Amino acid sequence: MSFFDGIAPVSFQGADSTSDLAFRHYDPDELVMGKRMEDHLRFTCAWWHSFAWPGGDPFGGQTFQRPWFKEDDLAAAKVKADAAFDLFDILGVPFFCFHDADIRPEADSFAATARNLAEMVDYIGEKMETSKTKLLWGTANLFTHRRFMSGAATNPDPDVFAWSAATVKTCMDATMKLGGQNYVLWGGREGYETLLNTDLTREAEQAGAFLSKVVEYKHKIGFKGAILIEPKPQEPTKHQYDYDVATVYGFLKRFGLENEVQVNIEQGHAILAGHSFEHELAMAASLGIFGSIDMNRNDYQSGWDTDQFPDNPREATLAYYEVLRAGGFTTGGTNFDAKLRRQSLDPIDLVAAHVGGMDVCARGLKAAAAMLSDGVLEDARAARYAGWTTPEAQAMLGQSLDQIHDAVVTADPRPEPRSGRQESLENVVSRYI
Template sequence: MSYFDGIDPVKFTGTDTTTDLGFRHYNPDETVMGKRMEDHLRFSCAWWHSFAWEGGDPFGGRTFDRPWFGNDMAAAKLKADNAFDLFRILGLPYFCWHDADIRPDGDSFAENARNLAEIADYIGEKMESSGMKCLWGTANLFSHRRFMSGAATNPDPEVYAWSAATVKTCMDATMKMGGENYVLWGGREGYETLLNTDLGQEAEQAGAFLNRVVEYKHKIGFKGAILIEPKPQEPTKHQYDYDVATVYGFLKRFGLEKEVQVNIEQGHAILAGHSFEHELAMAASLGIFGSIDMNRNDYQSGWDTDQFPDNPREAALAYYEVLKAGGFKTGGTNFDAKLRRQSLDPVDLVAAHVGGMDVCARGLKAAAAMLSDGALEDARAERYAGWATEEGKALLGRSLDDIHDQVIESDIRPEPRSGRQEILENIVSRYI
């Protein structure tokens, strides 16, 4: 018996529908800018939040009661069975996972590796029969107490070794599943106090670790992208992958800017003091845009609440940057989002994804319309028009002496010009 028995596959029903389980905006076959909506969005379900999370928070433990909760292979396979039921109901094309989400935790590294290989084969059979695909895999190098001081940046070389060996097994499993990316998230790669931290040593460890990952990618012939997911502070005071710009500086330092891209999460962008669209635009400008984790934070809370997206304007501004960057290549839209701990029923998990998918679809259509109509890009081009002239292009290569003489000889007297922010914000509002 499936956990989701009695819930029919969700269909596109249009904006006039009153059902809780019908897509109002997400029509996978609708053409947007010459491409199917499904192929633009490339939706993915996060195995960890939808199936492994137990409903706890910093002040209370488990509230969910799922039939697959357990630490043996039978429970892992039951979890996989129900995961694929949810994927079928929602019509999702992709899923993502950590090793700890899909396999039982063993008493040794060797047992973990055997468990991962067995469940990867089981999931692979279900993928073959269903047509589901793996957007990316990753290793959980943060939950177990061995990672309390980090993984790649841990002061204990044995933890570094365990972590590197774990990533190898996860990359192997990702490749076996046909995964299109491999993600590294440094949830504990940082410090809680400088009093016991050697910043230079830890950075060198992290750089060596990532270089070994890239080397192994090429060794095994993995064709997907290697992605880093930026995350500031939480749970540590400082992390080495704080935001997109910080990650790019790290990649440049270790010669990896052509090898590694970023997976950007909306909630992490907010925690870093940025907007989601800022981080997306920054990644595109640096040539490292890869994929996104779609969610939202509760703006009254100071931590990463991982809620399902519900703001079409935020989604529109995000997908505007995605489309400007050329859209997803190997990446996609992964719902790194979880139910509220009071949302206990199977239908809640289905409805949460339905709402999130609709918000993203609505945002995509608004973004495509804005980009096609060109009002924002025309205004941007007009604002920087002076730099498109021969004089403007030549200015960047001239010396300070030459520029000084030009300003005096031409009696240059610049006057400020309006940035027209409110007009541009009003333009965005027309499309939402």
């Protein structure tokens, strides 16, 4: 018996549909800027929030009752995998992603846990043979178990560093075996709680050495996908070293990895860092490290990462505008790193949440594509910086302060400020949504 018994595959029915389980805006085959919508968005279902999360929060425990919630049980892990692929088929998503801990039970030794992972990778591989859904990326959970309470790569205990490195090796092997297109590292506890017991220099060197080993192993095994880092500023630690896109770029430059590693940017993490999602996307594109996105949202009345499904078309429009300006996804995609509310108990809730999120993203993509095609924002941007296109302005960038000073004295310019037209441009965005 399927966990999703009685729920039919979701289909596109158009904007007038009244069904809770129908796409109103997401039509996989609709052409947007000459490309299928499915190929633009590359939707991805996250194994951890959809199937591993028990429905708890900082103030209360498990609320979900799932038939696969049994620890140290490979049979239950396979039931979970069956349910996952049933959901993938219902939604018609082209990709999924996972942590090792999501798909395999923990055993009493590293070797036994690795054997569990290998068995589940084989099982999932068999499921993939009869499914359209492929692996976007894999990753290692280096933050939940108590051994990682002081970090993984940055841990003061070298045995934890070694355990973490060995775990990543097995997860990269698993990702490659399943045909994954990326490998993600999220330093969930790579940071500090207090400077009173922290050596910042030592921990940075450990993190740099760890990532360098990941890149080296990627090339050794011939993995063709991208290595991605996912920035996050805080929670669970007081300060995390991968605070935001710019911080990650500085870290990559420090260790000579800026041409080897890209970023996977999450909407909720951008907000926690004091940025907008579109800011982080634009920054990554500007720095040449844009890779993939985790699509979700935070509750703006809460000060923590609530990981809710997206429901704001304007936010989605601004995000996909930057994705399109960056050239769109290559190996990356739109991963729903989002979870149900702990009162949403039923299988249908999980389907409906994804349907709504996919529709919001589709609306955002279409609006963003229309804005970009019409060129109204790009024309305004070009007009604002038009003065810098002259030969004299370009030459000034290569001149000394003395030369610029002398030119100003000779020419005696009288610059007057010009309006940035922010409100008018915000109105433009509103017209497309």
